[in-house]
Amino acid sequence: MKKNMIMVFLLTAAVWVFSAPPSLLAQSVRGVTDTEILIGQWGPQTGPAAPWGAVARGTGLLFKGINDEGGIHGRKIKYFLRDDAYQPVKTKAIGKEFVEQIGVFAVVGGVGSACGMTNRDYFMESKVVWVSPATGVYEWIRPFQKYLFAFYPLYDDEAYALTAFLYEKMGFKKLAIFYQNDDYGKQGLMGVERYMKEKNIELTAKITAEVTDRDLSTHALKLKNSDAAAVIMWVNPTHGALILGESAKIGYRPQWSTTNTLGDAPFMMGITKGLWAGMIHSHYGEYPDSKNPLMEKYRAWHQKYEPKERWGLNYYAGIMFAEPLVEGLRRAGRDLTVDSLVKAMETLSGWRGIGMPLTFTPTERQGGKHVFFAKVNADGSITKLSDWVKITK
Amino acid sequence: MLGQLIVSGLAVGFCYALLALAMVIIYKTSDVLNFAQGEMAMISSFMAFVFLESYQLSFPLALALTLLFAAALGALLEFVFLRPAKNPTVIGMIIITLGFEMILMGVAGWKWGPDQRNLPFPIPSFETYNFAGLVVSKINFWTIIVCLVLIALLFLFFQYSKLGTAMRATQQNRLVARLMGIRTKRIFSFTWALSSIIGAVSGMFIAALTVLDPPMMMDPLMKAFASAVLGGMTSLPGAAVGGTILGVVENLFGGYISLPFKSVVAFAVIVLMLCIRPSGLLGKHFVKKV
Numbered sequence: 138m139k140k141n142m143i144m145v146f147l148l149t150a151a152v153w154v155f156s157a158p159p160s161l162l163a164q165s166v167r168g169v170t171d172t173e174i175l176i177g178q179w180g181p182q183t184g185p186a187a188p189w190g191a192v193a194r195g196t197g198l199l200f201k202g203i204n205d206e207g208g209i210h211g212r213k214i215k216y217f218l219r220d221d222a223y224q225p226v227k228t229k230a231i232g233k234e235f236v237e238q239i240g241v242f243a244v245v246g247g248v249g250s251a252c253g254m255t256n257r258d259y260f261m262e263s264k265v266v267w268v269s270p271a272t273g274v275y276e277w278i279r280p281f282q283k284y285l286f287a288f289y290p291l292y293d294d295e296a297y298a299l300t301a302f303l304y305e306k307m308g309f310k311k312l313a314i315f316y317q318n319d320d321y322g323k324q325g326l327m328g329v330e331r332y333m334k335e336k337n338i339e340l341t342a343k344i345t346a347e348v349t350d351r352d353l354s355t356h357a358l359k360l361k362n363s364d365a366a367a368v369i370m371w372v373n374p375t376h377g378a379l380i381l382g383e384s385a386k387i388g389y390r391p392q393w394s395t396t397n398t399l400g401d402a403p404f405m406m407g408i409t410k411g412l413w414a415g416m417i418h419s420h421y422g423e424y425p426d427s428k429n430p431l432m433e434k435y436r437a438w439h440q441k442y443e444p445k446e447r448w449g450l451n452y453y454a455g456i457m458f459a460e461p462l463v464e465g466l467r468r469a470g471r472d473l474t475v476d477s478l479v480k481a482m483e484t485l486s487g488w489r490g491i492g493m494p495l496t497f498t499p500t501e502r503q504g505g506k507h508v509f510f511a512k513v514n515a516d517g518s519i520t521k522l523s524d525w526v527k528i529t530k
Numbered sequence: 531m532l533g534q535l536i537v538s539g540l541a542v543g544f545c546y547a548l549l550a551l552a553m554v555i556i557y558k559t560s561d562v563l564n565f566a567q568g569e570m571a572m573i574s575s576f577m578a579f580v581f582l583e584s585y586q587l588s589f590p591l592a593l594a595l596t597l598l599f600a601a602a603l604g605a606l607l608e609f610v611f612l613r614p615a616k617n618p619t620v621i622g623m624i625i626i627t628l629g630f631e632m633i634l635m636g637v638a639g640w641k642w643g644p645d646q647r648n649l650p651f652p653i654p655s656f657e658t659y660n661f662a663g664l665v666v667s668k669i670n671f672w673t674i675i676v677c678l679v680l681i682a683l684l685f686l687f688f689q690y691s692k693l694g695t696a697m698r699a700t701q702q703n704r705l706v707a708r709l710m711g712i713r714t715k716r717i718f719s720f721t722w723a724l725s726s727i728i729g730a731v732s733g734m735f736i737a738a739l740t741v742l743d744p745p746m747m748m749d750p751l752m753k754a755f756a757s758a759v760l761g762g763m764t765s766l767p768g769a770a771v772g773g774t775i776l777g778v779v780e781n782l783f784g785g786y787i788s789l790p791f792k793s794v795v796a797f798a799v800i801v802l803m804l805c806i807r808p809s810g811l812l813g814k815h816f817v818k819k820v
Contacts, residue, residue: 187644354538355784385656386667
């Protein structure tokens, strides 16, 4: 009997050991082998937020191009893209899979504040380096997280700067906000209200929408009745299109303005039947047709590897978010560890890929602090209205 | 503001009404709540988009082909998935429709991707009529008119046509209908086809009023369900009245009471109706003698 018990124990132990991924068996640094670096990202490939899923696919394009150029210090990037359908419960499970089953070295991007928050503490405890969560909320930098490097401009500061731009530079004195009823929308509202409070002025209306709402006729009517000359929007692309349509139907055409999240002007022009023309919004990176040499190179990769993907902001934002990680991996050298990557990331100072200038230090994890403002033309192109503006002190 | 709220409420309410009618027709025939109704309408709207955009067909031809497709899709669901079900219970049938809904959503995501699109529509989206100071967009106006006409035609069809009478007979007593020579299996297929056609019209209007994308019918389907419960799950006029009332009440609630809670009104209606009058405003409450 005792002999049998020992046999069962040994067999169970053997199954447990050999069922672990090979990458975990023979490596000292999780997710790093002699030939590979394992990196993960989630993104909604299905469900209502699926248009933002292009971000994770854009990152894949960058890694493909880098691998074809020989990788980084002799290692190829092995990329794991998982669909969380914008559901935090699924994101949490994906985070567990990344760490405990695949054993990734780092995580990049990741759409959704609530989705990302399900994994933030877990990644930090597991010493997973996470670069560029794809939203601009304070939760990434407060409290300070050693292994988390935020790229995205903070919504609060961006909204503050956009309101100031409309009020001071464009001369709009009656302002309203239309925002999504979640962390993303509320941090936009926070920035707008902060500015208004400082100037001791009142918003003419604060109109909110639920993510699932499809009928925005009442919202449009309330905005019209507020008589706002300019409306700031902090919503998703569908709501951006719907509110412009509903407002046009009742003859209300204020100056619309919005966050970089809705910065894919050609796409928005298409779904709004041209109503997007005249929109003022902030940007944190190059235009789609920019002549920047890096953009030329990435567009060539796009044609070579993924010509069926639409070359839009969401897609190449995936490249933008992963560039700082790639730069960090290059600077960390062949002797790659979590600590060497963190130290390398902290040397980025005013560094630019195709996005805004980035700076990280041992005490600063909000790398992106700049945007510029632009206006959408009738053909979907944009005209710059300002130079880079530093929005975060 | 009141007039404006009522007009836009009517436009969206009639779309709910059409979708609710589609659900009620099936429910009356087979006691099945078709949770795939929204996605069937979404797929049909995407087909309209393909006919109009990819094949550049004229709108009347594209519409005819779309309705044909919708009919085939409805009949297919009934013939391929529901009919072969062994000893089907109502719950089992509902789960089959839920599965079909997920399949359709997956197909749409795979085929057309997640991006929003514009459904080309013959009625201008942003031009308006002005009725004594009341600004009504042309698309809202014609949505109301077309839905009203369609609802009236449906009532005439059920009341006076031979096929409509056969459908009502099958709904009332399947066994007796069969004894009277009605081919009830065909009636079932036709019911699903007709329901899918009505849903497709509703879907096309919703796509024209909003945007076309795979999740476009999630919210309207819940509202249509609430409309059907409000009007009475077994009453065709009830579904039409329920949808119209819900559209207007939602807008008035959002306009005068609370915008954040506007979308909750539909669910409050479901709960209230089920507590106070489970058979709905116009539904008949059946009492079984034991």
